[in-house]
Amino acid sequence: MSVIEQMKKFMEPESVALFGVSRRNEHGFNILQHILSYGYQGRIYPVNPNASEIMGVKTYPSAKNINAEIDLAVINLPRDLVPGIVKECVEVGIKQIVIATQGFSDANDEEGKRLQKEINGFIKKDGVRILGPNSLGTANPYINFSSSFIKLNMLKVPVGIICQSGSFFGFHELSTLGKGIDLANSCDVDFIDSLEYFDQDPQTKVIVLHIEGMRNAKEFIKTVSRVARKKPVLALKTGRTEQAARAAQSHTGSLAGSDAVWDAALRQAGVIRVTCPNELSDLSMAFSILPPMKGRRIGIITGSGGLGVITIDSCSQANLEVASLSPATVERMRALFPSWQSIGNPLDILPAFVVSKQPFYKVLTEALDASFKDDGIDAISLMWGIWTRPECNRFCQTINELLEVHCHKPLVCFLMGDYAGEAKDILLAAGKTMVFHNPDRAARALAHLAQYSAFRRSL
Amino acid sequence: MSVIEQMKKFMEPESVALFGVSRRNEHGFNILQHILSYGYQGRIYPVNPNASEIMGVKTYPSAKNINAEIDLAVINLPRDLVPGIVKECVEVGIKQIVIATQGFSDANDEEGKRLQKEINGFIKKDGVRILGPNSLGTANPYINFSSSFIKLNMLKVPVGIICQSGSFFGFHELSTLGKGIDLANSCDVDFIDSLEYFDQDPQTKVIVLHIEGMRNAKEFIKTVSRVARKKPVLALKTGRTEQAARAAQSHTGSLAGSDAVWDAALRQAGVIRVTCPNELSDLSMAFSILPPMKGRRIGIITGSGGLGVITIDSCSQANLEVASLSPATVERMRALFPSWQSIGNPLDILPAFVVSKQPFYKVLTEALDASFKDDGIDAISLMWGIWTRPECNRFCQTINELLEVHCHKPLVCFLMGDYAGEAKDILLAAGKTMVFHNPDRAARALAHLAQYSAFRRSL
Numbered sequence: 001m002s003v004i005e006q007m008k009k010f011m012e013p014e015s016v017a018l019f020g021v022s023r024r025n026e027h028g029f030n031i032l033q034h035i036l037s038y039g040y041q042g043r044i045y046p047v048n049p050n051a052s053e054i055m056g057v058k059t060y061p062s063a064k065n066i067n068a069e070i071d072l073a074v075i076n077l078p079r080d081l082v083p084g085i086v087k088e089c090v091e092v093g094i095k096q097i098v099i100a101t102q103g104f105s106d107a108n109d110e111e112g113k114r115l116q117k118e119i120n121g122f123i124k125k126d127g128v129r130i131l132g133p134n135s136l137g138t139a140n141p142y143i144n145f146s147s148s149f150i151k152l153n154m155l156k157v158p159v160g161i162i163c164q165s166g167s168f169f170g171f172h173e174l175s176t177l178g179k180g181i182d183l184a185n186s187c188d189v190d191f192i193d194s195l196e197y198f199d200q201d202p203q204t205k206v207i208v209l210h211i212e213g214m215r216n217a218k219e220f221i222k223t224v225s226r227v228a229r230k231k232p233v234l235a236l237k238t239g240r241t242e243q244a245a246r247a248a249q250s251h252t253g254s255l256a257g258s259d260a261v262w263d264a265a266l267r268q269a270g271v272i273r274v275t276c277p278n279e280l281s282d283l284s285m286a287f288s289i290l291p292p293m294k295g296r297r298i299g300i301i302t303g304s305g306g307l308g309v310i311t312i313d314s315c316s317q318a319n320l321e322v323a324s325l326s327p328a329t330v331e332r333m334r335a336l337f338p339s340w341q342s343i344g345n346p347l348d349i350l351p352a353f354v355v356s357k358q359p360f361y362k363v364l365t366e367a368l369d370a371s372f373k374d375d376g377i378d379a380i381s382l383m384w385g386i387w388t389r390p391e392c393n394r395f396c397q398t399i400n401e402l403l404e405v406h407c408h409k410p411l412v413c414f415l416m417g418d419y420a421g422e423a424k425d426i427l428l429a430a431g432k433t434m435v436f437h438n439p440d441r442a443a444r445a446l447a448h449l450a451q452y453s454a455f456r457r458s459l
Numbered sequence: 460m461s462v463i464e465q466m467k468k469f470m471e472p473e474s475v476a477l478f479g480v481s482r483r484n485e486h487g488f489n490i491l492q493h494i495l496s497y498g499y500q501g502r503i504y505p506v507n508p509n510a511s512e513i514m515g516v517k518t519y520p521s522a523k524n525i526n527a528e529i530d531l532a533v534i535n536l537p538r539d540l541v542p543g544i545v546k547e548c549v550e551v552g553i554k555q556i557v558i559a560t561q562g563f564s565d566a567n568d569e570e571g572k573r574l575q576k577e578i579n580g581f582i583k584k585d586g587v588r589i590l591g592p593n594s595l596g597t598a599n600p601y602i603n604f605s606s607s608f609i610k611l612n613m614l615k616v617p618v619g620i621i622c623q624s625g626s627f628f629g630f631h632e633l634s635t636l637g638k639g640i641d642l643a644n645s646c647d648v649d650f651i652d653s654l655e656y657f658d659q660d661p662q663t664k665v666i667v668l669h670i671e672g673m674r675n676a677k678e679f680i681k682t683v684s685r686v687a688r689k690k691p692v693l694a695l696k697t698g699r700t701e702q703a704a705r706a707a708q709s710h711t712g713s714l715a716g717s718d719a720v721w722d723a724a725l726r727q728a729g730v731i732r733v734t735c736p737n738e739l740s741d742l743s744m745a746f747s748i749l750p751p752m753k754g755r756r757i758g759i760i761t762g763s764g765g766l767g768v769i770t771i772d773s774c775s776q777a778n779l780e781v782a783s784l785s786p787a788t789v790e791r792m793r794a795l796f797p798s799w800q801s802i803g804n805p806l807d808i809l810p811a812f813v814v815s816k817q818p819f820y821k822v823l824t825e826a827l828d829a830s831f832k833d834d835g836i837d838a839i840s841l842m843w844g845i846w847t848r849p850e851c852n853r854f855c856q857t858i859n860e861l862l863e864v865h866c867h868k869p870l871v872c873f874l875m876g877d878y879a880g881e882a883k884d885i886l887l888a889a890g891k892t893m894v895f896h897n898p899d900r901a902a903r904a905l906a907h908l909a910q911y912s913a914f915r916r917s918l
Contacts, residue, residue: 029813029846078814102810106764107799151846151877165765167844167875212768236769243781244771247764247805276899277769305565305706306624309671310695310736312703322702340566346706351561354488355537385626387488387610416626418610440735 001095006129007197009096010138010189011179013071013145015043017063017094019085020076020101023054029149031074032057038144038154045070063088074137074147076100079107082133083118090128098147099132105185106134116187123188135184136166142179142203153177158203159284162194163210168277177284179204190214192223199227206287208280209235209271212248213257221265228270229459232287232452235271236280237262270455272448279444282436286445289431290410292453297323298446299377300346301367307383307414307439308346314443315381320450322346323377329370336363347371361398368399372406379410379446381439385417392419396426403432410449412442460554465588466656468555469597469648470638472530472604474502476522476553478544479535479560482513488608490533491516497603497613504529522551533596533606535559538566541592542577549587556589557596557606564644565593575646582647594643595625601638601662612636617662618743621653622669627736636743638663649673651682658686665746667739668694668730671707672716680724687729688918691746691911694730695739696721729914731907738903741895745904748890749869751912756782757905758836759805760826766842766873766898767805773902774840779909781805782836788829795822806830820857827858831865838869838905840898844876851878855885862891869908871901 001009021032032046032055045068046054049061060066063073063085073089075082079101089097104116122128131137137147141154148169157178161168166182179201181194191214198204207227214220224233239248240259266273274280298320302308312322325333325345333343338355341348352363364384371380382399386392403411413435415423424435436442460468480491491505491514504527505513508520519525522532522544532548534541538560548556563575581587590596596606600613607628616637620627625641638660640653650673657663666686673679683692698707699718725732733739757779761767771781784792784804792802797814800807811822823843830839841858845851862870872894874882883894895901 102814103797103799107797108801109799112799150844163765165763165768167763167766210765212765238765238768238772240772241775244768244775247771247803248768276773276897278897278899304624304626306622306669306671306697307626309624309697309703309707312706313697313699314735316700316703338562338566340562340568340571342567344706355561385609438735438737440737 001127003193003196004200006096006127007189007193009071010098010129010131010181011140011197011201012143013042013096015045015068015070015072016145016147017045017047017066017070017073017089018076019047019063019073021046021048021054021059023051031076031147031149034148034151035145037151038146040144042071042143042145043068063092063094066092070094072096072098072147074098074100076149079103079112079115079133083115086119086122086130090122090126095127095129097128097130098135098137099130100135100137100147100149101132102134104133105187116185120187129193130188131181131183133185133187136169136182138182139169139180146180148182158205158288159208160198160201160204160206161208161210162191162198163208164212165210168210177208186214190216191220192216195220195223195227199230205231206284207231207233208284209233210280211235211237211262212239213245217257217265221269224271225269233271234280234283234287235266235273236275236277237266237273272452274448278441282434282441282445283448285434286410286449287452290412290434290449291408292456293378293410293446293450294453295321295378296447296450297321297376297378298443299323299325299371299374299380300383301371301380302346302348302383303350303385304383305346305348308348311346311381311383311414311439311443314439317440318443318447320443320447323374326374326376329374332366332370336366361394364395364398365402368402368411369406372402372409377409378450379412381412381414381442381446383414383416383439386415386419386423387417389419389422392423392426396423396430399427399433400430403430407432410446412436412446414439414442460586462652462655463659465555465586466648466652468530469557469588469590469640470599470656470660471602472501472555474504474527474529474531475604475606476504476506476525476529476532476548477535478506478522478532480505480507480513480518482510490535490606490608493607493610494604496610497605499603501530501602501604502527522547522553525551529553531555531557531606533557533559535608538562538571538574538592542574545578545581545589549581549585554586554588556587557594558589558591559594559596559606559608560591561593563592564646575644579646588652589647590640590642592644592646595628595641597641598628598639605639607641617664617747618667619657619660619663619665620667620669621650621657623671624669627669636667645673649675650679651675654682654686658689664690665743666690666692667743668692669739670694670696670721671698672704676716676724680728683730684728692730693739693742693746694725694732695734695736696725696732731911733907737900741893741900741904742907744893745869745908746911749871749893749908750867751915752837752869752905752909753912754780754837755906755909756780756835756837757902758782758784758830758833758839759842760830760839761805761807761842762809762844763842764805764807767807770805770840770842770873770898770902773898776899777902777906779902779906782833785833785835788833791825791829795825820853823854823857824861827861827870828865831861831868836868837909838871840871840873840901840905842873842875842898845874845878845882846876848878848881851882851885855882855889858886858892859889862889866891869905871895871905873898873901
């Protein structure tokens with residue numbers, strides 16, 4: 001089997017054997033309960049010598065009693081038992097194994113190292129591949145499967161994550177994630193194997209990496225350089241300080257390496273480095289749904305002069321430019337705005353509505369349409385407040401209709417008021433614009449989008 | 460009347476005259492509808508020559524027909540009419556006037572400047588004070604009053620804001636704000652007057668400033684230096700770049716000044732400068748509800764090794780220290796954790812629960828109690844995921860009970876999982892801890908708290 005074929009068995013298993021399924025649901029941690037609730041349609045073989053069925057699913061005393069082809073084994077038993085179970089899996093011909101159990105290279109004792117060594121003996125013998133230990137394994141919302149004992153959101157979005165901490169599977173702010181691979185200790189399956197899978201996967205448009213450290217960094221950089229030319233790759237490299245690097249060592253047993261070296265290597269590879277989980281979440285979505293940018297010039301449309309000033313600050317800090325409006329745009333606005341208002345960027349549309357008594361949706365539509373058609377603007381940042389339900393519906397309808405026509409430059413929104421949350425949900429469901437809580441985050445997302453757009457043009 | 464007495468009339472009016480109240484509710488913009496909905500108990504006199512009542516409230520053809528003492532006038536009429544109305548107010552003895560209308564020093568034409576000059580002629584004549592123009596006026600949730608035509612959340616929280624943009628009244632992320640003063644163009648009432656009010660106001664514990672620019676910066680710095688020694692003062696100074704400063708000029712007609720000069724002056728005055736609206740929101744709450752910090756040493760308790768590493772990165776970036784655990788803390792944890800786990804900071808409590816099968820709440824309580832009692836720890840950062848409702852309730856109960864006993868050092872949380880939002884609501888209602896969406900924001904908030912605590916100790 002090729003690497004990709006074998007990674008497909010990890011990601012798209014048609015049958016799974018589960019070792020260490022509890023009859024209880026402690027703190028919501030139960031893989032069997034979760035995959036039943038997701039609606040996984042593959043065959044499930046829980047192995048438990050002390051039960052005949054769990055949650056309505058027939059159980060087997062050992063792997064030897066299953067007598068069927070098994071694509072993936074998931075082991076979640078005390079560490080002392082793990083090598084024996086791996087051996088059992090290998091003997092019945094299971095080639096893909098996830099080990100969730102902790103206490104191997106991540107442990108502080110000799111026994112952990114010894115157990116890891118024992119497991120290592122099985123790797124690539126007869127084609128056996130191991131994901132973990134200390135791993136939630138894989139997640140694939142497109143087939144409603146995950147080996148994670150933590151319940152996931154399982155959204156069918158085109159973002160694939162490769163991480164070294166299961167928290168990225170359950171991260172509230174990362175609910176934009178689709179498929180996932182938790183490498184954790186990474187004794188065998190690694191970033192390179194996983195990148196090869198996502199590189200060819202048609203359901204994945206954006207690849208996200210959470211890196212604590214790795215052994216084969218040079219080979220990784222070679223692979224990721226190739227992949228990043230085809231699909232945007234975002235990386236959160238943690239363990240930036242020495243103290244954090246030591247903690248990473250005890251977490252997954254991996255070496256963090258110098259932060260400056262990582263920074264330069266990732267940049268050269270065309271990988272977009274992000275600094276925090278929020279930015280990872282913002283950019284995953286930005287690269288999934290926003291069109292590329294031709295340049296870095298932002299048109300700002302606002303209902304508040306004060307927020308306009310704040311948005312300029314945000315743009316400057318993110319090295320974006322505040323666009324100069326074309327004469328055509330200024331002329332169109334002139335007809336709507338009070339005569340005393342200087343028309344520029346930011347375009348404050350409140351006076352046109354409050355002072356000149358123009359119908360609000362006419363002003364909003366004109367301002368957006370003019371900005372979409374203005375060749376001097378590469379992306380639009382819109383700020384508005386929504387305080388009633390009718391306004392919320394009409395606002396979203398206006399935006400969505402405009403985005404049906406204009407899909408060649410990004411529009412991002414920053415909303416306030418009682419109905420900001422509802423408007424956000426409606427706009428996100430349409431999947432054509434992003435709504436931010438903060439002008440800084442919006443500017444950073446656009447800056448990265450502009451940077452990657454330039455990188456792609458340069459290839 | 461002293462400045463403070465007069466500012467009290469702006470903030471705590473017992474009677475208000477409203478000029479320019481519409482019979483309609485366009486886009487949710489109607490001051491009369493709002494103050495009725497808030498439950499304002501003072502006397503309300505809408506002035507409208509074309510109606511006898513609006514929304515059940517008797518109206519008056521002009522100020523001259525009111526025949527009662529009026530603490531505050533709010534004018535929201537076309538700019539050409541404003542000087543005449545101000546004159547009318549002065550003639551009937553109204554000393555406090557809010558002008559909401561735009562198009563004065565914020566306008567681009569001669570007429571705006573001329574109208575502003577006309578209004579200026581009334582300032583401090585017979586004790587008249589004017590707030591605005593271009594201002595939402597004041598907000599005081601403690602008496603259910605605001606002159607804002609945008610509907611506000613009106614939370615009774617001890618945070619007072621002085622701003623130059625009404626968007627800070629309606630800012631979604633700033634729902635932690637209590638009283639507010641929108642200076643806007645600031646032709647008369649300014650930062651100094653407003654600081655004097657909040658300085659003496661027993662309902663305000665934290666003061667927040669949104670500054671675009673001002674004329675009397677030297678005097679302001681003198682005043683704010685005095686106030687910051689008594690109450691924490693947070694400042695978002697916008698218009699950091701030249702382009703943003705120009706936009707500020709056209710927004711409120713004020714001069715932004717050099718950013719570096721502002722930065723140094725604010726720091727020297729003991730003012731905490733923040734960089735974005737989210738940070739303003741985080742710190743308002745942090746200073747309202749968290750106790751001061753004795754130093755910068757953070758204890759990290761986590762359910763994920765990966766998030767532990769990320770939190771160290773966040774702490775380092777915010778110049779916080781990762782605490783060394785005392786021998787007593789290590790010993791207490793030793794009894795609960797698997798023998799192979801190295802016990803340190805971050806304290807990963809998941810193995811104690813998943814591997815050693817210790818009851819989760821025992822582990823959590825022990826870890827938190829030990830950290831609260833550990834003299835080497837100045838604040839605690841807790842990360843945990845919550846996936847079921849019973850867990851959510853029990854988790855919050857555990858945290859709240861611990862915070863009843865330990866109230867001498869801050870605890871901040873970073874929550875994940877399906878019930879993170881609900882847990883956040885429960886914990887915020889108890890008002891003793893803060894829940895962040897991002898380890899970076901939590902670290903920045905603690906760093907500012909530590910800095911201000913050190914400043915207060917140094918006085």
